[in-house]
Amino acid sequence: MVWILSDLWNVIRPPLYCPIDVFLPTLFSCVHKDTFEFFCILLWALWNNRNNVVHGRYARMEYELVDFCKSYLEEFHLSASRLACVSSLSMRPHNTHWLPHVHGQLKLNSDVAIRNGSGFVDAGSVLRDGSRIVLLSWAVKIRGNFSVILGELMALREGLRIALEKGFSVSIIETNAIEVISLPFSSLFSFCIL
Template identity: 30%
Template structure:
């Protein structure tokens, strides 16, 4: 039963919307949210009604406030007490403003003049370089970054590069890296990845996947580099021709790329 009001089952729609403790919070927020009636069967119906009747900023506010209500219930269950509803509404507004400001501060840019040699990242920041190679005789492609993997059949170099970028970001997420610099040697791909506008090309869905993965990380910058500054990733991409399954080297120098790594190390400025 509901931890705050023992008369009702503690289902999700009750916790976030119908519980008296939640209603005290909603009563002090946006008028349009207050007008949404009770009686929804579940959260899916509640969210559907809200999405139909609220603007996007209003729905974003609802989601943030619902998160605060859920968080506050956990605090109460573990011995704490509810914050005053007015404080929760004020904090939700501030939280959403902070989030939007952060997105502006984390906006990314592509340098106009790509570098010709690889450079190490600043302290506490990781860099991922990726590249793609197309093996027309095998009807497949290879992706190289911190990994080397034989990929799918692709139709052009741009498709191969953006798929390689997505694979590199998936690796970063799985490995737990968040504070990163992303580098590739296809200027068009890097420009599209760093753009804040939606990509409407036939590869748009893949670009949106890339941006969605980036939103979960602290991306310092997205850079375009020349082939000479991306040689390790290039070597790994070409090595994928000989690979059947995914291969990972963690903390070790990938044997196929040792020569390229040495070249990078002696050219660091």
């Protein structure tokens, strides 16, 4: 039913009876990249849905799976195009390789995890010294539906607040959110690294 709802049935039916090592290359060679991506996302969603059933969690209906996959892929393409725009606008060259920070400086790493529809944002930070010893760490679940950039900013703000509250002076901030680094005011802070 999922394959019919996804409009992939007519695409996968001809090579369906081949062995898997022939099926996937055959499918890949005869469909557009976007169709193959959708097929792969749908396979992943089916596996995840089955895993939920096995572990007694909520399983999506077929139409929900198809809608989820379409939205997921659309959001991925949208974020990839936004990322390309942000990257092309970046004037400041940045180091793409991780380097340890200078001895005596404290580095704050912050991150966030957002599951759409969960109503929560998981945020956390780790403060390390030049020897990579953890001086402070925290994690919190925040109620609300936030965008990724807002979640990242909240995690960063809380990490800085807690570090200052505990008497630490942060020298370097590290985040994997390019949107946070690319904000207009971030050029004022040379200690932000991606």
